[in-house]
Amino acid sequence: MSEIKVDTLTGKTTANDITVTVGATATQSLEQGLAKTWVNFNGTGTIAADDSLNLSSLSDGGTGLYDINVTSAFARTNHCSTGSIIGDGSTSNRSYALVASISSNTTSKIDIATVNANVTEAYRDYANISVADFGDLA
């Protein structure tokens, strides 16, 4: 077994371009395949992150509305955000996490809403919200 002990991986030709073999022969960019931000947070009461990567803070915009503010900014606003939530088990409170709810993402934040998908479709706070985001950092 081989092992590399290193604190930083940097591309030789381009700093953020390291190619990895990800199939029998297929290769891809290591940098582009990595999530640049992820967070699991409690969106009820005083919202708080349970675990995260590249998170500076969370902002509570009201019931079911959150901004995920990143430490290292994205290069562009067009990063790719997906998420999900754990419902409370009630059939009257079926839940969906929706990303980019009110406005588009910026380079420094991910804008999400969590919504109760019953007939009223009201914004709702949930205790376990997970979001991951892909794209280049600045």
Place this chain on the structure above:
Amino acid sequence: MAGKIIADTLEHSTAGSIATNYVVNGSAKAWVNFNGTGTIATRDSLNVSGLTDNGTGDYSINFSNSMNSSDYAFQGASQLDVTGFANNSDWLNVSGSRSASNPSTTSHRIVVGRVTTEAGFDSLYNYSTYHGDLA
């Protein structure tokens, strides 16, 4: 010629180590952010060769490099119709696979629709990510 390193483990001086199979298998193999309205268009992506508009809220995401199998993991999200939702009507959008037969190694067909009416909906912001092995 660029250098090449073959290794099983990466170890940081203070932050621990990771087997390189987690780097390879844990990396997304495709992701896309696209505009699903009008002439649909990719804003940013990895390993996506193009999009196909199959109808209202019905899209195919085509991969540049094929996946190894059709059993990859998919996550998707789409933007709310803000105006409609603010009026408390049925404009909640979710993304999902169109049917069990639609994930293929070369493309993935998704639907974006309203929860309450189950009608397809063209959403301005759509996000999809894929994890699995490439061929």
